[in-house]
Amino acid sequence: MLHSQLKNTASRRDDSRHWPVALPRMPARNTLLDLLMLMGADDTTGAAEVPVTMRRVNLGEALFHQGSRADAIYFVLAGTFKTLHSSDDGYEQVLDFPGRTDVLGLEALCSGVHTMAAVALEESSVYVLAIHDVPALSRRLPAFDETIRQALCRALADRIEHVSSMAAVAAEVRLARFLVRLSARMANAGHSARRFRLRMVRRDIASHLGLSHETVSRSFGVLAKLGLLEVELREVCLLDGDGLKAFARSTRRSGEDAGTARPHARLAAAA
Amino acid sequence: MLHSQLKNTASRRDDSRHWPVALPRMPARNTLLDLLMLMGADDTTGAAEVPVTMRRVNLGEALFHQGSRADAIYFVLAGTFKTLHSSDDGYEQVLDFPGRTDVLGLEALCSGVHTMAAVALEESSVYVLAIHDVPALSRRLPAFDETIRQALCRALADRIEHVSSMAAVAAEVRLARFLVRLSARMANAGHSARRFRLRMVRRDIASHLGLSHETVSRSFGVLAKLGLLEVELREVCLLDGDGLKAFARSTRRSGEDAGTARPHARLAAAA
DNA sequence: CGTGATCTTGAAGGGGGTCAACTGGAGTGG
DNA sequence: CCACTCCAGTTGACCCCCTTCAAGATCACG
Numbered sequence: 001m002l003h004s005q006l007k008n009t010a011s012r013r014d015d016s017r018h019w020p021v022a023l024p025r026m027p028a029r030n031t032l033l034d035l036l037m038l039m040g041a042d043d044t045t046g047a048a049e050v051p052v053t054m055r056r057v058n059l060g061e062a063l064f065h066q067g068s069r070a071d072a073i074y075f076v077l078a079g080t081f082k083t084l085h086s087s088d089d090g091y092e093q094v095l096d097f098p099g100r101t102d103v104l105g106l107e108a109l110c111s112g113v114h115t116m117a118a119v120a121l122e123e124s125s126v127y128v129l130a131i132h133d134v135p136a137l138s139r140r141l142p143a144f145d146e147t148i149r150q151a152l153c154r155a156l157a158d159r160i161e162h163v164s165s166m167a168a169v170a171a172e173v174r175l176a177r178f179l180v181r182l183s184a185r186m187a188n189a190g191h192s193a194r195r196f197r198l199r200m201v202r203r204d205i206a207s208h209l210g211l212s213h214e215t216v217s218r219s220f221g222v223l224a225k226l227g228l229l230e231v232e233l234r235e236v237c238l239l240d241g242d243g244l245k246a247f248a249r250s251t252r253r254s255g256e257d258a259g260t261a262r263p264h265a266r267l268a269a270a271a
Numbered sequence: 272m273l274h275s276q277l278k279n280t281a282s283r284r285d286d287s288r289h290w291p292v293a294l295p296r297m298p299a300r301n302t303l304l305d306l307l308m309l310m311g312a313d314d315t316t317g318a319a320e321v322p323v324t325m326r327r328v329n330l331g332e333a334l335f336h337q338g339s340r341a342d343a344i345y346f347v348l349a350g351t352f353k354t355l356h357s358s359d360d361g362y363e364q365v366l367d368f369p370g371r372t373d374v375l376g377l378e379a380l381c382s383g384v385h386t387m388a389a390v391a392l393e394e395s396s397v398y399v400l401a402i403h404d405v406p407a408l409s410r411r412l413p414a415f416d417e418t419i420r421q422a423l424c425r426a427l428a429d430r431i432e433h434v435s436s437m438a439a440v441a442a443e444v445r446l447a448r449f450l451v452r453l454s455a456r457m458a459n460a461g462h463s464a465r466r467f468r469l470r471m472v473r474r475d476i477a478s479h480l481g482l483s484h485e486t487v488s489r490s491f492g493v494l495a496k497l498g499l500l501e502v503e504l505r506e507v508c509l510l511d512g513d514g515l516k517a518f519a520r521s522t523r524r525s526g527e528d529a530g531t532a533r534p535h536a537r538l539a540a541a542a
Numbered sequence: 543c544g545t546g547a548t549c550t551t552g553a554a555g556g557g558g559g560t561c562a563a564c565t566g567g568a569g570t571g572g
Numbered sequence: 573c574c575a576c577t578c579c580a581g582t583t584g585a586c587c588c589c590c591t592t593c594a595a596g597a598t599c600a601c602g
Contacts, residue, residue, distance in 0.1 A: 110424035142406060163434055214590090221550080472580065474580085
């Protein structure tokens, strides 16, 4: 009965229109002005004279590899990436799925070596900025300095949120939190916050959340059975955004948090 | 038979001498020069004229609270803190245990609001720097700008390491990794890397690692039984540093990592 | 249309959470 | 000084959620 919402517009890959949103359509030469506008900086004086190169990255292509020398940072203009950290034992931990307005390669600003890899999950494009130029530009353009600092802080805040989600939280709740974050990010990138296409495979989500891919699959099923969303492979439609947010707020160790969304209480009710 | 190493010097709280290590003993007025020297900056010209206030924090006292307005960042001169993030459901996630040369409050540099709290786990002291002054100082003193950026990058790298440790890693391995990091940090702060006193309770470690405090307790027992360390409440002595590092490198999902330290193989052998 | 990924679903087993009891040290006040 | 309380830490027992192993179903792509 609920199926129709997805079937219609899904899977006929409409990768057509998520391109420059607030920018002139693909200028021949890019400058720092474009970059600062993308990042939402307020004071952009003097930025128009600084040229900035743009790079396109194909699906599956690596923007940079772990262990490689870092000579640039990257501002995502469009598309989606995954960043992953491989331990020496070979285990791959997916850290994040950066998209528009996210900055990649910041973790190497000081060390000069990338401690993670970034791989494009779809056709994407980034502004490339040489690390060599960062200190000088920071001094000349306060707005740029502010942008970099903001990006670092946001990256830090994201990781903190990530850590909090991984400990002491049931599988379905982790997935719910992930979807809430993703939904907000999609909206920010100019897409629909309700219905969107996952760019990553289940295994990537699983690694990101610290679960097995089977459990992710099952958790999708649980959230669907609760009426919070619809899934069909990569296509997701959030039927009850507020309900999902409420569900995402619950903890495993919650014991008695009066009233609203206790996860397992709701699970029992749905069965 | 191994007991003696701990019993002797333990628990007669020698909190006396872990105070200024490379600094003149407690100057009446502190300047940015002291701060930059603490952080290991190379070029300190012009820093001596900028006054910096110092603040002492007692055991159990909060340096700042979550949700409070952030008007300063803090450079730890001596002591130990814990940083924790409380979700709205009341669950407290311990993020880290910062010590000497760590910087606190960075996550609020942009937002202006602390997204975590910092509590002293012993008598500690920090340099206080008003956020208001950061942009101007960054512009005037490149070394300071570099210091801030380095601190942000390091914080980011730490959290990445943290995330990687929380997913897909057995309890004893998480604890081993934690102890390896802690040992390095102790050495960095001028203490012994082999024998040290834990400033935090088991529950804090548990939260930090995403485990229950009972499991942390048991994991200590396992590592002790393996002959890697000795524990007696807060007092820890690493008997086999290299062995611990090797153990810390193993993963749960490791399957076949030829030869060295597979955790459960070693556990079976020890039983 | 066939081959290999991706995804789903089922069944079984174990790691670690939870509950509970006990010990020991620290602080308090009689 | 000792009884009392409180909290940190340890240990045992039980059980559940999630991982693992396995098989099928569906999709992507040459």
